[in-house]
Amino acid sequence: MAESTxxxxxxxxxxxxxxxxxxxxxxVFWFIPPPEGVKQEAWHLLAIFVxxxxxxxxxxxxMGAVALIGVAATALTGTLSIKDALSGFGVPTIWxxxxxxxxxxxxxxxxxxxxxxxxxxxxxxxxxLGLSYGLGLADLVLAPAMPSNTARAGGVLMPLLRxxxxxxxxxxxxxxxxxxxxxxxLNAFQINIITSAMFMTAMAANPLAARLAGxxxxxxxxxxxxxxxxVPGIVSxxxxxxxxxxxxxxxxxxxxxAAQLAVDELKKMGxxxxxxxxxxxxxxxxxxxxxxxxxxxVHSTTAALVGLSVLxxxxxLTWKDILNEKGAWDTIVWFAALVMMATQLxxxxxxxxxxxxxxxxxxxxxxxxxxxILGLVYFYSHYMFASQTAHISAMYAPFLAVAxxxxxxxxxxxxxxxxxxxxFSSLTHYANGPAPVVFGTNYVSMGAWWGVGGAVSVLNxxxxxxxxxVWWNIIGLM
Amino acid sequence: MAESTxxxxxxxxxxxxxxxxxxxxxxVFWFIPPPEGVKQEAWHLLAIFVxxxxxxxxxxxxMGAVALIGVAATALTGTLSIKDALSGFGVPTIWxxxxxxxxxxxxxxxxxxxxxxxxxxxxxxxxxLGLSYGLGLADLVLAPAMPSNTARAGGVLMPLLRxxxxxxxxxxxxxxxxxxxxxxxLNAFQINIITSAMFMTAMAANPLAARLAGxxxxxxxxxxxxxxxxVPGIVSxxxxxxxxxxxxxxxxxxxxxAAQLAVDELKKMGxxxxxxxxxxxxxxxxxxxxxxxxxxxVHSTTAALVGLSVLxxxxxLTWKDILNEKGAWDTIVWFAALVMMATQLxxxxxxxxxxxxxxxxxxxxxxxxxxxILGLVYFYSHYMFASQTAHISAMYAPFLAVAxxxxxxxxxxxxxxxxxxxxFSSLTHYANGPAPVVFGTNYVSMGAWWGVGGAVSVLNxxxxxxxxxVWWNIIGLM
Numbered sequence: 033m034a035e036s037t038x039x040x041x042x043x044x045x046x047x048x049x050x051x052x053x054x055x056x057x058x059x060v061f062w063f064i065p066p067p068e069g070v071k072q073e074a075w076h077l078l079a080i081f082v083x084x085x086x087x088x089x090x091x092x093x094x095m096g097a098v099a100l101i102g103v104a105a106t107a108l109t110g111t112l113s114i115k116d117a118l119s120g121f122g123v124p125t126i127w128x129x130x131x132x133x134x135x136x137x138x139x140x141x142x143x144x145x146x147x148x149x150x151x152x153x154x155x156x157x158x159x160x161l162g163l164s165y166g167l168g169l170a171d172l173v174l175a176p177a178m179p180s181n182t183a184r185a186g187g188v189l190m191p192l193l194r195x196x197x198x199x200x201x202x203x204x205x206x207x208x209x210x211x212x213x214x215x216x217x218l219n220a221f222q223i224n225i226i227t228s229a230m231f232m233t234a235m236a237a238n239p240l241a242a243r244l245a246g247x248x249x250x251x252x253x254x255x256x257x258x259x260x261x262x263v264p265g266i267v268s269x270x271x272x273x274x275x276x277x278x279x280x281x282x283x284x285x286x287x288x289x290a291a292q293l294a295v296d297e298l299k300k301m302g303x304x305x306x307x308x309x310x311x312x313x314x315x316x317x318x319x320x321x322x323x324x325x326x327x328x329x330v331h332s333t334t335a336a337l338v339g340l341s342v343l344x345x346x347x348x349l350t351w352k353d354i355l356n357e358k359g360a361w362d363t364i365v366w367f368a369a370l371v372m373m374a375t376q377l378x379x380x381x382x383x384x385x386x387x388x389x390x391x392x393x394x395x396x397x398x399x400x401x402x403x404x405i406l407g408l409v410y411f412y413s414h415y416m417f418a419s420q421t422a423h424i425s426a427m428y429a430p431f432l433a434v435a436x437x438x439x440x441x442x443x444x445x446x447x448x449x450x451x452x453x454x455x456f457s458s459l460t461h462y463a464n465g466p467a468p469v470v471f472g473t474n475y476v477s478m479g480a481w482w483g484v485g486g487a488v489s490v491l492n493x494x495x496x497x498x499x500x501x502v503w504w505n506i507i508g509l510m
Numbered sequence: 511m512a513e514s515t516x517x518x519x520x521x522x523x524x525x526x527x528x529x530x531x532x533x534x535x536x537x538v539f540w541f542i543p544p545p546e547g548v549k550q551e552a553w554h555l556l557a558i559f560v561x562x563x564x565x566x567x568x569x570x571x572x573m574g575a576v577a578l579i580g581v582a583a584t585a586l587t588g589t590l591s592i593k594d595a596l597s598g599f600g601v602p603t604i605w606x607x608x609x610x611x612x613x614x615x616x617x618x619x620x621x622x623x624x625x626x627x628x629x630x631x632x633x634x635x636x637x638x639l640g641l642s643y644g645l646g647l648a649d650l651v652l653a654p655a656m657p658s659n660t661a662r663a664g665g666v667l668m669p670l671l672r673x674x675x676x677x678x679x680x681x682x683x684x685x686x687x688x689x690x691x692x693x694x695x696l697n698a699f700q701i702n703i704i705t706s707a708m709f710m711t712a713m714a715a716n717p718l719a720a721r722l723a724g725x726x727x728x729x730x731x732x733x734x735x736x737x738x739x740x741v742p743g744i745v746s747x748x749x750x751x752x753x754x755x756x757x758x759x760x761x762x763x764x765x766x767x768a769a770q771l772a773v774d775e776l777k778k779m780g781x782x783x784x785x786x787x788x789x790x791x792x793x794x795x796x797x798x799x800x801x802x803x804x805x806x807x808v809h810s811t812t813a814a815l816v817g818l819s820v821l822x823x824x825x826x827l828t829w830k831d832i833l834n835e836k837g838a839w840d841t842i843v844w845f846a847a848l849v850m851m852a853t854q855l856x857x858x859x860x861x862x863x864x865x866x867x868x869x870x871x872x873x874x875x876x877x878x879x880x881x882x883i884l885g886l887v888y889f890y891s892h893y894m895f896a897s898q899t900a901h902i903s904a905m906y907a908p909f910l911a912v913a914x915x916x917x918x919x920x921x922x923x924x925x926x927x928x929x930x931x932x933x934f935s936s937l938t939h940y941a942n943g944p945a946p947v948v949f950g951t952n953y954v955s956m957g958a959w960w961g962v963g964g965a966v967s968v969l970n971x972x973x974x975x976x977x978x979x980v981w982w983n984i985i986g987l988m
Contacts, residue, residue: 045823046824051823104812104815122598127596345579355836358834361833
């Protein structure tokens with residue numbers, strides 16, 4: 033009877049208060065009569081969608097479970113056909129991110145991620161500031177093929193950050209966190225946010241924004257996303273660490289031991305293994321296919337599937353690795369559910385109606401002013417969210433619709449809101465996936481986190497809107 | 511660097527000879543000019559499809575990996591758009607089976623499956639034949655909510671079969687396998703095949719057959735499948751154990767200790783736990799919704815999602831359990847890939863063309879004769895397959911097309927081929943998932959397995975075609 037008793041079947045039911053709130057919101061919305069111009073079924077779907085978002089925030093159950101129950105609700109109530117309810121699972125964007133998760137497993141499994149970081153550390157690691165740039169570059173290199181920003185910050189970089197900190201006797205348990213660790217951790221977190229903004233595949237919910245834009249008639253390719261982010265992204269990557277270094281300086285400014293530590297670790301790792309070469313080759317292939325996909329006629333998801341096929345055929349990843357990659361399956365489920373709801377809300381006419389209705393209120397303003405206000409509201413409302421996904425799901429589509437209705441160039445609006453969907457994570461210690469991981473090391477106080485984060489947010493907005501505007505003019509987006 | 515070194519990155523590449531065969535078949539097909547009446551793209555898709563099936567049989571990599579690479583090939587070659595290539599993931603049938611896998615986890619996790627089997631054992635277990643009927647009934651009760659026939663036979667029943675066998679000193683290591691174990695094991699295997707045939711959700715690839723039928727314009731509901739299988743299924747469940755008992759009798763015919771063992775185990779398990787009650791309630795709900803779904807207007811997949819929602823909300827299953835259920839994710843991937851290819855082959859006109867072309871060859875025959883020949887060829891060609899899925903994927907759609915084109919009533923043809931897709935598993939020790947598990951216990955010799963299996967196959971065909979024909983006349987299928 034081995035199989036029946038190896039897990040104790042204790043019940044872990046949904047948390048009642050969050051569940052009550054979620055259901056109450058859904059039910060109240062459901063029975064409110066829809067405003068004029070909104071179909072009954074669109075309104076019912078909105079009720080389920082809002083309840084799902086509330087559920088993702090209030091967490092009666094983990095996000096994936098809430099999303100799946102939301103899907104069940106759309107079908108059970110007859111709001112959507114079961115075919116429409118499950119249509120999200122066939123959306124290529126979902127599989128772009130799912131497959132990218134699988135590919136990133138190879139980066140971790142083969143040790144390639146650690147090796148890349150160690151090499152940057154070896155070359156740039158003699159001073160604290162150089163070290164932080166080195167690890168930032170590692171993050172940047174890994175970002176396009178690692179859509180879990182948490183895996184990049186927590187899985188690849190965190191062990192190195194800890195090793196270096198402890199090598200310099202910087203330990204929150206000893207009250208010495210400010211020697212090296214506090215600056216390094218907070219800085220790595222802020223850099224991770226910038227790299228996440230720069231590639232469509234650098235953060236799990238980025239393609240969600242792209243898909244929502246697609247629903248509004250604005251198709252954004254991987255290359256387009258990258259090109260527009262390139263210049264403001266690089267400027268941010270240069271300036272933000274400098275800024276953090278100024279306002280939250282480490283006590284120890286020279287770190288020769290870090291460079292030495294990297295040399296020792298690299299020696300331990302030995303020569304680059306075949307599995308690492310294959311993975312590196314696949315990443316190179318992916319970058320080429322992603323950047324030049326439009327010219328080559330290869331869809332970004334096709335490219336990802338081809339890369340994964342190579343990793344499977346070459347034996348870098350086994351099929352078991354794929355089935356074990358829970359983060360991917362989790363993401364696929366919640367992603368498919370949210371994309372489906374948002375797409376159907378669009379198809380049923382709700383989002384366009386909302387855009388026009390709100391747009392009409394601000395019709396007097398120039399689009400630049402109107403869009404700036406919209407962008408700032410979108411950005412700073414992230415103080416209220418503990419998840420990028422929840423924030424994007426709830427606000428991206430309606431804000432984009434309003435922005436377009438007041439005359440903002442559509443692609444520009446879609447991209448800026450997408451970049452903001454990452455940059456707003458600088459604000460709090462619960463803003464995104466990596467935040468609690470980094471904050472949980474206790475190196476950075478909450479005051480410093482919020483203070484520096486608030487300042488960085490302003491700086492990032494200035495860079496992305498200022499430098500960005502010039503760049504976007506050059507590449508013809510404005 | 512914990513994350514980078516916890517797995518040794520040894521390469522486990524695809525097996526070269528099987529890979530070579532798979533690729534060679536695909537490439538040869540690709541460059542053969544299509545016969546008249548078949549579009550070039552349909553032919554190219556056929557080449558990829560055939561290579562995928564060959565790959566599933568030759569196994570250069572596990573089935574899921576082969577299927578996913580097949581999907582990548584359709585998109586990379588431009589044979590299908592990436593949207594079409596991934597469309598399988600949005601098919602409700604896929605999620606019916608995926609979600610049923612999740613639900614069946616609750617049956618195993620809570621111990622409910624073992625408890626049900628033990629209760630039947632307690633009541634019927636005093637004689638060897640009674641015991642085998644008792645465990646057969648347990649299999650029957652669990653079947654509709656456990657689409658992994660391997661989990662039913664291997665996970666729930668096998669531990670009990672082993673315990674009883676050893677309690678009666680029946681052990682292949684001692685040469686005493688024929689005392690009790692050999693009969694019990696072979697019989698349980700044959701019963702499992704019948705219960706798998708009786709419900710659309712009792713075997714992972716059953717909905718694949720249903721979906722392929724749907725592509726040919728024959729929609730089969732869960733209730734229809736069940737109703738048509740009911741009478742021949744029950745007759746088989748009564749007669750087959752009796753037959754196996756006659757031709758492959760156990761030496762020990764009284765098993766009072768088995769009943770006692772069940773009593774002891776049940777005492778150890780204590781009272782029925784809340785988690786078991788909830789699971790039982792969900793199974794009841796599912797059966798009602800599946801049987802009366804058409805009348806109630808609830809799709810079978812919607813029902814499955816609702817059942818899963820209850821298990822999640824009630825805390826019987828955690829979201830982690832869902833993400834850990836690798837069998838489900840595996841099935842979802844290969845299932846979606848195969849359904850997609852078969853559906854597209856239909857849409858591109860290949861399957862109808864094939865049906866008409868072969869149908870024209872046998873146009874002189876009465877449909878009864880023609881269909882009988884088709885059915886027998888379909889059935890006994892399973893000697894060449896080590897997987898129900900591979901067999902169904904390769905042969906179900908074309909055989910159905912031919913059957914319909916010679917005048918067989920469409921629903922009848924679809925159902926009979928679907929039932930045969932389970933019953934043909936009686937033939938060999940590699941016929942389906944449970945076969946190697948049961949055979950691997952070494953209780954049953956290969957000679958006995960093939961001999962009894964061959965005889966059972968004839969008996970099953972006589973029952974399902976003979977009794978079936980009467981029953982299907984009554985319910986208006988013929």
